[in-house]
Amino acid sequence: MGFFTTVETASVSEAELLKSLQAGYQTDSAQMVGGRTLIPEDIEGTMVNAMREQKEDCKFVNSVKKKSVNSTIHEYNRRTGVGNYKYLTTEEGGGSETSDQELERKTVKIKYLQDRRAVTDQMALVDGFEDAYTSEKIAGTLNVLKAAEYFCFHGDETVVPTQFDGVLRQIEKSKNANIYDVRGKSIATVGERIITDPVGMIFEAGGDANKLFFPPILAQDIQDLIRDRIRFGTSGSGAMNLVVDQYPTPYGSTIYFGQEAGADKFFHVKGLVTADGSPLKRPKAPTEVTTTSAADGKSKFAAADAGNYKYTVHSVNKYGISDGKEIDDSVAVSAGHKVTLKIKASAENTESGYVICRSAKDGDVVMEMVRIGKDESGTTEFNDFNIELPGTAQMVFLTEKKIQEVINWDQFCPLRSRPLYESNRAEIPFLIQLFAALDVKAPEWCAIAKNIAYRGGLYY
Structure with missing residues (x-):
């Protein structure tokens, strides 16, 4: 049989076919008649740097442990119990009943965050302070990170199916949700129970709450409450503190709400709604x-x-x-x-x-x-039923320090830049993509304080 120097398959030439077959292997474009293939670029490093620079903006995403998953439907077994500890005694040489741990099958749907960006040819030629493409890529990265932070609190796939459930929704959906309802009272009115009661709920469920997130509008109310109840000595590191970032509870745990927690710019109150x-x-x-x-x-x-x-x-x-x-x-x-x-x-x-x-x-x-x-x-x-009050705020308490992770960021695809086919416009288009979902593995070790009055709300 002879050798063919050119192959025509419908309207696809051999060169074009080879280009398609080499997609993803980064074959040098000089060897390719039709040009280089569109290859997604992993920009996880850009995300890490952006998160480091924007750590005050993305506190929640920054603090959650990242877990790589290999499916758009991530499944695993969750341990909810280890057996009945009250009846484990026996006589000398005696036997014991078999104990069984309690397992629950958990399914997490990966969701897709995506932002289209583009750089015009003219902008790419401008001699600016930074490369236009790099600048746009960083801007897209920051935008996706802000979306991730916002959805970590307010995501609700029941309302918008393309969103993942945020921490608030996952706690609310749990079997025995820890929810402390103050019925439209302010933090000053409720007092320290706004912290100790939710922490007590978590403690009784087996957790040890140590982190608190709340909308920025509540920050001063929290400070006024804590500083009024904590006494400092005349010497030592706490003597001249103007801002308090932790609160010891009666349950042995200390609640932190400083740089890595506390007021979060993307944790919003229930306020005015406009188009x-x-x-x-x-x-x-x-x-x-x-x-x-x-x-x-x-x-x-x-x-x-x-x-x-x-x-x-x-x-x-x-x-x-x-x-x-x-x-x-x-x-x-x-x-x-x-x-x-x-x-x-x-x-x-x-x-x-x-x-x-x-x-x-x-x-x-x-x-x-x-x-x-x-x-x-x-x-x-x-x-x-007047269960949810309009114009109020929420706070969320988390358990972070346990042998097993309580909250994970399940990541199917790291942040990447995906080139798009150039059309009849003089621009270079691309997508910034992040495929992931928040997974609250032990919602019983978390809690929500809700219906809190805030300045400017309906019940303050």
Whole structure:
């Protein structure tokens, strides 16, 4: 059989075919007639450097241990118990019953953070302080890191399926969630129990809380509380401290909220909601929202809460938040009643969930109360039992120091820059990609303090 010098497969030449086969092996472009293949670039080092420089902005992501996973669906067994320790005694030479550990199968869905960037030919030629491509790559890296930090707190795949569940949502979804509800009181009013009670819940579940995160608006309230209760000697390192970054608890653990914890710029309060995101791709407001009120045993509307309430509903998807659909009339609520909202999807039906906003009793200002997923039927029903209070804040307590990791950052693909095919525009496009998810392995060793009044909120 003879040798063929040229092969034509449909419209693909031998040279083009060889180029495709060599993709990913970084064959020198001088050897390739059609040019070099598009090869993703690992920029994990850029991420590490960016995280070091932005450690005050990305406290949570910085502090979580990274774990490499090899599947978009990461599965493992979680130990929830080691046996019954109360009945292990026996007589001399006696036998023992077999003890079994308690295991739970855990599944983590990897989510995909991605940011498209581009550098024009003109910008690439400009003699600036730094290379334009490198500058844009760093900007994209910082943007993805900020997204990761934000979703570590506020991610909710029920509302936006492309998000991973943040630490708040994972604790709330757990079997025996540790949630301390202050019912609209301020930190000054609650006192040190705002810290000791959640830590006590964690201690009773087997954990030892040692880290606290909260929105920046609560930072001064925390300082005022702690400094009022801790006495310093006239000598020593603590004598002249202007800022306190730790608090010893009655349970033997010390809660830290300094440089690696405490106030986080991406931990937001429930506040005013406005249209946000891509004007072209974000959803439209719901078509219609109706309300009814009826008695219900689950209601937390007490006699002091009886009054008139205003509601507004915003649609949400992965591209943004819509304008609000305001209910024309206030809803009169009596003690022991609930308010049922029926939300009809927008005409385009592009939303994946809703942000429900409400006023305080007899108030006019509405703020975020809760986010819910959309019902596929087209009409979503939500019952307001007054469990979640609008215009309030949350704090989260974490156990970090254990033999096994309590919280992991499961990373399927390290941060990378992926070149894109150049079109008819004079620019070099690329993607910054990070494929990962937050995994709270032991939510029973974490806790949430919720419905905290803050300055500028509805209950302060």
